[in-house]
Amino acid sequence: MKAGKSLGIMGRKIMKTGGAGSWRVADGVPVTAPSRQCLSMILCSMLLWTSGQAAEPKLAPFFSKHCIECHDAETKKGNLDLTSLPPAASGTENFARWVKVHDRVVSGEMPPKKKARPALAEVKAITRSLSDTLIAAERTRLAAEPRTGVRRLTRAEYENTVRDLFALPGIRLQDLLPADGSAHGFDKNSDALDISHVNLAKYVEAADHALNVAIATQPAAPKSETALLSLAGNSLPNLMVLQGDAVLLRDKKLDPVVPPAGVYAHVGHGQHEQLGLFSRMSSYGVFRHEDESWNPYFQTFATLYPGRYKVRASFWSMTWDQGKILPSRGVEAARLSIVQFNENGRGGGHPSSVLGYYAAPSIDSQVHEMDVWLNYKESFGFNTASLAPVVLYRVGTWGQKDRTMGFTGPCIVNDWVEVDGPLHDVWPPRSHRLLFGEMPLTEFKAAEQKDVRPPTRKPLRQEIIGARNRPEQVAGIWTPQTTQPLVDADRLLAGFLPKAFRRPVTEGVRKEYVAKVEARLQAGDCFETAMRWACRAALCSPDFLYLVETSKGDTLVPKPQAKANTPAKPGTGDKSVPVTDHALAARLSYFLWNSMPDDTLLALAAKGTLSQPKMLREQVERLLKDKKSERFVEDFLGQWLKLRAIAANDPDKKLYPEFSPYLQDSMVAETRAYFRELLEKNLPAKHLVKSDFAMLNEKLATHYGIKGVSGPEIRRVKLPPGSPRGGFLTQAAILKITANGTTTSPVPRGAFVMARLLGQEPEPPPANVAAVEPDVRGTTTIRDQLAKHRDNASCASCHAKMDPPGFALESFDVIGGLRERYRSIGDGEAAPRGSIDPRIGISFKLGPKVDASGELADGRKFGDIAEFQTLLASSPRPLLLNLAQQLTIYSTGRPLAFSDRASLDDLVVRVEKQGGGIRTLIHELVQSRLFQTR
Amino acid sequence: MQPLLQLRRLFAFAALILLALPLHAEEQVGTYRLIGLSAAEREADLREVMKAVPDVALVSLDAAKAEVTLRYELEKLFPTAKPKQPPAAEKITERISSLIGQASKNTFTITAPSTVPPDKLTKVEIPIGVLDCKGCRYAAYQAVAKLDGVERATVSATPSAVIAWIDPTKTNREALEDALKKARVELVLATELK
16 A cells, blocks of 8 residues: 555544545545645644634635645655644644744745735734734743743853852853853853862852851961062073074163074073073063964962952063064053963963953054952963964074074064052951851960860962062961851841842741851850851852842842733733842843843832833943853853854864964954944944954054054044955954865855854754865865765755855855855965965965855845845844844743744834834833833 | 389280180281183172171282282171181181172182192183173183182183183093083184184
8 A cells, every 4th residue: 555645633643545435434434535624724724723723714714725745644845744743732843844844934935935825914814814824823831931941040140140249250160160061052041051079169169269258267468569570580481582583672772691693502591590691670572473382471470369459561562683672563462361370370271361462563562551450379371462472583494594683574572560568448358248247257276265266267378389479478367257156147148148149038947048047056166157057058058159130029039029010911922020139130131241230220129110121221331331241141152152162173274374362362363343333333233244344453454454444442433445354244353254274165144144143043054964065175165065965855945045155155165255266275375375464385376266146045145245144134134133032042041932923023023113223222122011021 | 204104004904805806806808819800890899799798808909910909897797706716717618608699699709729830830811702791701701710720710702712720631622612612602613714
């Protein structure tokens, strides 16, 4: 018997056995042959099964007329058999498939172009009907649970929260915690934020570390000292001078005590140091870029007291011409980084983070001043960021025979770095006061408290070899002490817990923590240890670690809340209730600060006025203007545009020798600054893909072929006519993230544009289809390879949508450079140097020409990237809608449901009516039910 | 007579006081062999260093012989020593050398004067590549000065050479050249000199 067309009906299967009218039930009992309309009715009833709504008569004829022919059990195009697809309400997977059916019809993709087109009115009616059914089914499914699950803080949120709670703005905690997962594009979703015993152990460790830094252990603030640092005097930098990669200078002239290495190399590293030749605070000029064996550190200083420090650094640059000091080619960039020394600081490769890139102008020193938080064992690292990333200016490298004296090239000079601190405006510090209020630190006298264990103190000492700063000697053990510990504990915890938990805390909860204090006191611990015990417990409790959002009317929060001002949309069946003002405060601050709400937000929440539209608008403005909103920009872009993956691969050194860490950091800085500019200027969504300005520094401008930009600072630059730069689409960061370091492929780039900029997540690739392998020999282009790939029918439909944006981006190489020819490492024409530094060797060749033309799935054609940008920018609605989606998912910690679409559309329409600006979008999102309900 | 008697008594009293003082409270002067005088420029370094050495004064420096004459008070160098048991000469040399070493990051030390008669020493001159740096000259000097049998050494800038006076019974030119090569000092061959 030939298998035939069938429709599943409540567990029974109808099968078409052969001829047009011959049908039987799968168990063998014959039935009357159903008409096509009858089949569709069955299908319709399936879709609506359990939805509780009457069948929509429009569905049946539509499916029968336009769908069943290809999507039945026999043909099953796209692996979709509508005749056996279970009802939407029967599970999330089936629901998703029905959503896809809906979306394909709405977009006009289905029925396919070659088939008869249904009338527009018919499509509208059908999709509305489908939509209503799906919404009803979804509401039923979601009614039992809140949309936003209870979730723990991400690593970044945890660190920021502890920083803000204790006023320790630079304490490092993220690295102590396991990495977070990601769901729906972001790490803020409860699906991604599981917890294990490993997390818990790490939270205890992190809480201990935070409390160690927070609690003061001496009666007066450590004396602020000024350390004047020079790279000369540090062992490795000294060696570099002797080898010829650096020179010592004084007053813009050579320091004669250690002349530049000449025909003969210096001998006796140790003997030079013994004679004190490097201890004269000489300026230090460097020719060599940082590399695997050369990381210059200021190791004569290593922080002992975590805290705020004022740091000043003086830089200049020159052209070194075989012993002569000449003006430099322009403003060079010096990088300072914060280095976290391991163990005793020996060796290189200690973890570090970039503090900043600083201008080093020609000949004239420029002093830069920074307010920096330093942690224990941290110091500074230096790099000649803007110099060519080539290694060793030694004999033979560039043909010179006389080492430094035979070399001509750029040099960046550091005169000194001055570190002043720790700076305390109050003592004990705020972190201590949060835990112990105004209680004074008094000396713990063991003889007078024989039954009490003193607080644990680890003697502070300088562990870093070569560091000259030393800790103060503090006699005795100093700690907050009291004669009424439980009364004080209750008072102090009443202040601490609501701040830590970001909401009012009931007396019962507070008493639980007081009981912990009491238990430790009874066990013989001193007051500090007992309080520390309770506070550590609070920092490891779900109340702190989890974002507990309550809705208005829930009983968790004791204080009455103001009446909800954003009632559920009438007639939608939406029964969601607004969250309390405290939950709203937390949601707002974790959205725009990636951290806990401050006192202002908590006070407004306590008054119940935060949720008032005017107040919310004011608060959003305040939060966005605060420096802490940089955390939002960094965290959101890190995930939305995947900036976190910028260093996922290193470009091939033969193909892209001009790539450097400075270029990579500039790329990230551009994307962040650009988003900030869109926010500040409230620019519309078309700027996501096309713009007349870019945020550039000299490094990026050179990379982009734009003249007239000098120095390392990112600034707004008007683009020359015809420049494709500006929007995210053509920013080097995005182009690097979407490439693999060796070659580009239109597929991942196209998929990125579809998913991240247009909000159309492509289907995952089908199994058993070979991936397209890059050809770095340059014999075939990726377009040729993809053409073959699309011969596979199962690939063609997705690639028709995905590849065109990728084709347009073929105009850019793996590091975002504009290209007309591919680079290859095989045979080919010699490549012109272009803007590549003359000190960088070039071995790559020119490969085939780039073809950046394509045709969008809707038939619109483009000849190059500029035309593609124009096409995207001409219809900004999908761009704005996608950004609204991304911001909603990010800010609410939940995926968007099908039933959210109408709200999202309303939101976008409201934004468009106000000019379509990104800042307006954030305001409207915060005002919306999407944001204010869970 | 009366004033004369008084004067005698005064002298007797003074003599008694002087006798009561420990013997080693007297200032002493000694000549030592100086280690570390790698080149002429180091003479100034030595004078600076000696300003920072407590209780020892530089009387004179004979750079050609690499010898220093120092003045010191034993009581100050050995404050806990018993008055009637003055330290041995070796201990005194060791103590002064330690103080000079501390003040100079051990770039200068002293030892007892050489016991080898000057006419028994052999002068060795080894041409080297240009060492236009004090630190390099000191490194070259150290490479040979530490060898057993090298009684004194110096590094000349013009012509660029290491000059040493050696006890030929203990060492030879080859040993010095090997030590220099090991210290990465480039030797200039006789043919290159021409």
